[in-house]
Amino acid sequence: MEHNIEALTGGAMASIWSWVQAKIPAGVEVFDAHAHIGADIDGRTMTGDGMRERMEAAGVNKSIVFPLNDPNARDDYSGPNDVVWSAYEEYPSSFVPFFRLNPNLDYDREFGRCVERGFMGLKLHPVSQEFELDDSKVVRLFGMAAEIDLPVLIHAGFAMQRIVEPLLQTVEAHPGLRLILGHSAMVEVLSAAHAFEGHRNVLFETSVVQAKDLYELCCSIDPSQICYGSDIPYGDLPSTLHAILAAAEAAGVPEEALPGILSENIRRWFP
Numbered sequence: 001m002e003h004n005i006e007a008l009t010g011g012a013m014a015s016i017w018s019w020v021q022a023k024i025p026a027g028v029e030v031f032d033a034h035a036h037i038g039a040d041i042d043g044r045t046m047t048g049d050g051m052r053e054r055m056e057a058a059g060v061n062k063s064i065v066f067p068l069n070d071p072n073a074r075d076d077y078s079g080p081n082d083v084v085w086s087a088y089e090e091y092p093s094s095f096v097p098f099f100r101l102n103p104n105l106d107y108d109r110e111f112g113r114c115v116e117r118g119f120m121g122l123k124l125h126p127v128s129q130e131f132e133l134d135d136s137k138v139v140r141l142f143g144m145a146a147e148i149d150l151p152v153l154i155h156a157g158f159a160m161q162r163i164v165e166p167l168l169q170t171v172e173a174h175p176g177l178r179l180i181l182g183h184s185a186m187v188e189v190l191s192a193a194h195a196f197e198g199h200r201n202v203l204f205e206t207s208v209v210q211a212k213d214l215y216e217l218c219c220s221i222d223p224s225q226i227c228y229g230s231d232i233p234y235g236d237l238p239s240t241l242h243a244i245l246a247a248a249e250a251a252g253v254p255e256e257a258l259p260g261i262l263s264e265n266i267r268r269w270f271p
């Protein structure tokens, strides 16, 4: 385990990692807006301890954490949500816990249980749980989140077909809803940037987005709407930090905007 972590910042990564470290402005405490704890049906796993080790090795101060596409998910996701909550209880200053739901199933009870417990946001995955963003059950869920000012992170990346058009009605109906577009809506990055520009409560999260799309994002939207993410265990902290910092530099994003992208734009949601 220790060896794996060293491999992320040593060996072939050593020069990249020193570039990243030099690029992160002094005093910035990096905030990772997208990371998973638990197990996935594809065999990936991540523990709270494993996450903490990675954060410490890369100097990341806080991470939003939520379940994977968990084989142990009962209908309501309560099991995997409990795993995330336990990790949060162990490291309350490191983790911001989000819960996950399946909008196709009866979600009211688990929504209420998690909100009551103190979870700080909701994660939805339209591909894994097979739903469209304008499905009436999902639109209702967005409304429930908006009503209690609960942030929502949506997987808006790989294998998605429709993002902007089905989401627009929700964003317009609930301008106060705090929405994180996981993977920056990378399959429609330019139309998403155009549609959600100026919607200050919509953030584009940068994990595992192709270099070209990250560059286009950095060229097309105000940096105050961009937040860094890793997608651990699919991404790793050094590589994803390098990707956003390199894209920002190539796109001419001013250095003064980097603390916002790496930390403050999302941190202010969780004072």
Ligand SMILES: [Zn+2]
Residues within 6 Å of the ligand: 034, 036, 231
């Ligand atoms: Zn993810």
